[in-house]
Amino acid sequence: MLSQAVLVISAATLAAAQWPSYAPALVSCPSDSILERTGNPISGNQTLFGAEASYIQNRRTNVLPNLWQQYLQDNATGSTGYDVMQIVQNTPNLGIAVSGGGLRASLYGAGVLSALDNRNSSTAGGLLQLANYLTGLSGGSWTVSSLALNDLQPVYELVAGINNSRSGGWMLDKSLITPDGLLGISQNGDYIDALSADVSNKSSAGFPISITDLWGRALAYHFFNQTTPSNFYEAAPHDEGLLFSSIRLTQNFQAGAMPVPILVTTSRQSEQQQLTNDSTSVIPLQNTAFEISPFAFGSFDPSLSARIPIEYLGTQLSNGQPLNSSACVNGFENAGFMIGTSASLFNAVQESFSGAAFGSIISRLLQKITDLNPPAGSVPLVANYPNSFGNFTPEGGYTFESSGNEILQITDGGEDGSNVPLYPLLVKARAVDAVFAVDGSADTSETYANGTSLIATSDKVAMYMHNYTDFPPIPATQADFVAQGLSTRPTFFGCNSTTGGNQSAIGAYPLIIYLPNSAGAHPGATNYSTFKLDYSYDEVVGFLDAAHEYTLRGFPNASSPNEPDQQWPLCLKCAVVDRARARAGMNRTAACEACMNRYCWSDAVAETLANSTANGDQASSSGKPSSGALKTPALSYMALAGAGLVGGVALLL
Structure with missing residues (x-):
């Protein structure tokens, strides 16, 4: 429950990109209801948030036609043979999803986005600007948010500094937990004290706090732009009041020239539910997945199907109504807290607390939070959100698992096993192609991807997400992904939809272009451990270079494994416009049919792929993880990541 000592200030402050402090504040509630339903889960009559719908319509009308025309007519990427204007008139709807995986995932996502940027002389250039949606989860949320909040700054400038300088950019040479090194006791202590002072303001204002607040402030130092090498340990603002909604104030967003960034999280009903969960993931698949956009916070999952404008995030409601008309909240959507929420994984190691080492570590960490006098009801190991969906009953006979909670417990979006944030891109109302x-x-034991996330997402869609699009056919197990070589190269899933490009039709699903991190010409450049919490400048640039290059390699021939597939740029083009091509009533051209035959997966080709992989015929089989290296979904990643983070904190405190 929020303390009545919360400061009340004018909502007009929201006009600025920076809130006055890390502490949110109470404001008068608007006359209209702030809670919206997203649509009936049974009938599927979903609606987008009004501001999101307007933004996308503006892009479709005023921005995308010229961009798609330029991309399709670019000779460097080959010709599909389609009537370009018919494709443009049936505007393709593209989404990009960047997975979790700590700093490794952040850098891998950044390198891929660099290769998709039309400002680079890239054969895949343009897809970043052509995308309507850019989703991120955990480490991927750090990349997506940093890029959006910095007005779509070119990736190398954003990450490595302008002109690849050794100053500026992301502060990755300083550990997220011990920035002055393991022996830097004084400055490390000053760093944590500064983070704690900001979080203390939130606690003093009566809002629940947890480890996630400290974590979010640490991430802000490393990924946003008010922190520099020269002021890192100084009493500077360090984006303590930066709001996630301020993305809407950036120049590119104002011009409709940026994909809508969306972060993905999941919910925990209670500690008991988590600890008695008998699945291989930390959080059960049936729990509600939430999305955070510059417009709203909520979920299209049938278990909720509701949202709240992000400006009023943190407002406690009962059945959609505020507890009193002066108890709405502004300023809760702190950008650091939002990306900290998407990567809030401390609860993932709860079962290890009984060990002496973990017991000592967690005791110290919890003591740090306890010293800040958190309001009663604060839950220390998850992100704490005053519940805007309290006592809420979804339509269609569904039940929201956390409707009885005063505090909505939000965790790392990958804790249910779906580590690639695809859920927002399966919403029927978004009709993503x-x-x-x-x-x-x-x-895997080599720290590469093997399709685990796609399998978890497919399972959730089939079992629980009845108002989303279907999920395209994929192999049944991680072992199948590995055996067929699909963990070592890009693959198209869902090529053979029968809905004529109508993405809102029953049985529709998007075409998924799957790009797993895998071995390539630069061994060790992109598969660092999740334990790694800092990167040198050379490691950063080497990682970006490798990820950028791997995005452009496609599926090489066995005789030249380090040479890119010369047809990959054209095949990528064929894939991203395939649903628009179907809507236009055009058959695939011979060029695109050849591309689909090369890159599309189906049950019909599974045995052939497995045989060719077993015989070493696939170019990228070097570095292929063995089936014995497979891990169970989510829990292994989360436990490792959590242990690494908590261990780092122990060295600091």
Whole structure:
């Protein structure tokens, strides 16, 4: 429950990109209801948030036609043979999803997005600007948010500094937990004290706090732009009041020139539910997945189907109504807290607390939070959100699992196993045609991806998400992904939809372009451990270079494994416009049919792929993880990541 000591200030402050402090504040509630339903889960009559719908319509009308025409007519990427204007008139709807996986996933996602940027002389250039949606989860949320909040700054400038300088950019040479090194006791202590002072303001204002607040403030130092090498340990603002909604104030967003960024999280009903969960993931698949956009916070899952404007996030409601008309909240949507929420994984190691080492570590960490006098009801190991969906009953006979909670417990979006944030891109109202799925997960002993996330997402869609699009056919197990070589190269899933490009039709699904992090010409450059919490400048640039290059390699020939497939740019073009091509009533051209034959997966080709992989015929089989290296979904990644983070904190406190 929020303390009545919360400061009340004018909502007009929201006009600025920076809130006055890390502490949110109470404001008078608007006359209209702030809670919206997203549509009936049974009938499927979904609606987008009004501001999102307007933004996308503006892009479709005023921005995308010229961009798609330029992309399709670019000779460097080849010709599909389609009537370009018919494709443009049936505007393709592209989404890009960047997975979780700590700093490794952040850098892998950044390198891929660099290769998709039309400002680079890239054969895949343009897809970043052509995408309507850019989703991120955990480490991927750090990349997506940093890029959006910095007005779509070119990736190398954003990450490595302008002109690849050794200053500026992301502060990755300083550990997220011990920035002055393991022996830097004084400055490390000053760093944590500064983070704690900001979080203390939130606690003093009566809002629940947890470890996630400290974590979010640390991430802000490393990924946003008010922190520099020269002021890192100084009493500077360090974006303590930066709002996630301020993305809407950036120049590119104002011009409709940026994909809508969306972060993905999941919910925990209670500690008991988590600890008695008998699945291989930390959080059960049936729990509600939430999305955070510059417009709203909520979920299209049938278990909720509701949202709240992000400006009023943190407002406690009962059956859609505020507890009193002066108890609405502004300023809760702190950008650091939002990306900290999407990567809030401390609860994932709860079962290890009984060990002496973990017991000591967690005791110290919890003591740090306890010293800040958190309001009663604060839950220490998850992100705490005053519940805007309290006592809420979804339509269609569904039940929201956390409707009885005063505090909505939000955790890392990958804790249910779906580490690639595809859920927002399966919403029927968004009618996404194609998804570029960037998977930097650590599913194998070599710290590469193997399709685990796609399988978890497919399972959730089939079992629980009845008002989303279908999920395209994929192999049944991680072992199948590996055996067929699909963990080592890009693959198209869902090529053979029968809905004529109508993405809102029953049985429709997007075409997924799956790009797993895998071995290539630069061994060790992109598969660092999730334990790694800092990167040198040379490691950063080497990682970006490798990920950028791997995005452009496609599926090489066995005789030249380090040479890119010369047809990959054209095949990528064929894939992203395939649903628009179907809507236009055009058959695939011979060029695109050849591309689909090369890159599309189906049951019909599974045995052939497995045989060719077993015989070493696939160019990228070097570095292929063995089936014995497979791990169970999510839990192994989360436990490792959590242990690494908590261990780092122990060295600091």
